[in-house]
Amino acid sequence: MKFMREYLLKYKAYIVILLIIILFLIAGYEYYEKYFYVLKDPERIKEYVMSFGKFGYLVFLMMQIIQVIAFFIPGEIIQIASGYIYGTFLGTITSVVGITIGSIIVYGIAYRFGRPFVEKIVSERDLKLFHRILEIGSMKYIIFLVYLIPGLPKDVLAYFCGISDLKFKDFAIYSTLGRIPGIAISSYFGANLISGNNVTLIIIAITMSIIFILGVIKGERIIKSIVH
Template sequence: MKRTWDYIRTKVSRHKQHVVLIAALLIFIYIGYEYSFKYSYIIKNPNIMKEIVLSYGNFSILVFIVMQVLQVVVFFIPGEFIQIAGGYIFGAFWGGVISLMGITLGSMMVYLIAKDYGKPLVEKLMLKKEIKFFKKILDVGSKRIVVFMFYLIPGIPKDALAYICGVSHISFKDFFIYSTLGRIPGIFISSYFGEKIYSKDVTSLITIGVIMSFLFLIGILKGNIIIKNMIKKRKTY
């Protein structure tokens, strides 16, 4: 009997990476289905989300943090809606703080998952060309500054980047510090936007919307050009 259990433990240990990979993919598929077909209307409607979150009473903050963690881990769920809902439910400051807690916790989990189970997991979740592109960028100049800038600039898939950082050479400490610092402005702006939706401050909503849309477009359209220039400059040294 003991030999049987030892044999099973050896087999499980040997195939641990594959087991985790399959489990992770199943979780992604399940949450993706739930979001895409059943609950997407909740995430996109701050009134419904507020009612659901506050229905948990003293545990409402914990529930919201868990939602943020799940959004980061399953990175194709748009995080902006949840961050805006945070401001709508808890106000600009506390909504931002709670969102930051959940997002930071989720980012740490993603980094450690990718670090432990490596490239096969990341390749299953993302396109190989995206991994190559981001890893190339992380090798440009100071990794700390690159990570900070990527998390600061709107329009870049920040949650997906956390997986790539996990299989890169950036340390957990540096990832935690610089990704968190880079996220802070965007999170609090989204939370402030949510508060203004609640107070129906149309002027502020239009102003913030126009500014953030402009910055978002710059991030999408000019981000690659900025990165290419960084790579060219490094090659000249």
């Protein structure tokens, strides 16, 4: 028993990292094999959430938190579902709270276990991208812009921030502020799915698609232009 206790204490960091990786694998399996069809459809998400009765709100909040930690889960659909279920205002608040909590957890995980862990779950391409972007100017304002501009891998960025020189307080504030406009638009879109206002939905979808494509292609250049 003493040997086992000493072994666990010596390698506790590696054990925790292994458990987190296992959690990722389980979440990936559950998502792709069981819940992919649910997460593509706001109505199915609503049915799933409402099946928990009075605990439905907490379940949905947990879904928002998990989609940030397991960044391969499409957060946009869940944000749209938030507006679809709770309306624009409460849906926005719910998504902001859940995503902020998830981002804080991610930052803490990365801060605690360091670069070796982050390099195991974040691609080298994304790490190089964030290295370049965060060297453009003041780190906290760059973080705000990255979270504001659609098309950049925001949830992955939270892991990178945990191993950067960015203070936790600045990360929490500026990442949340940057997310709010996009979350509000997604919630508004979801709320309008019920009303059947197709013109509004089409305008929002086309506009956000164009902005998203520009963010993917020109995101880094846009940030440089704004900062300079």
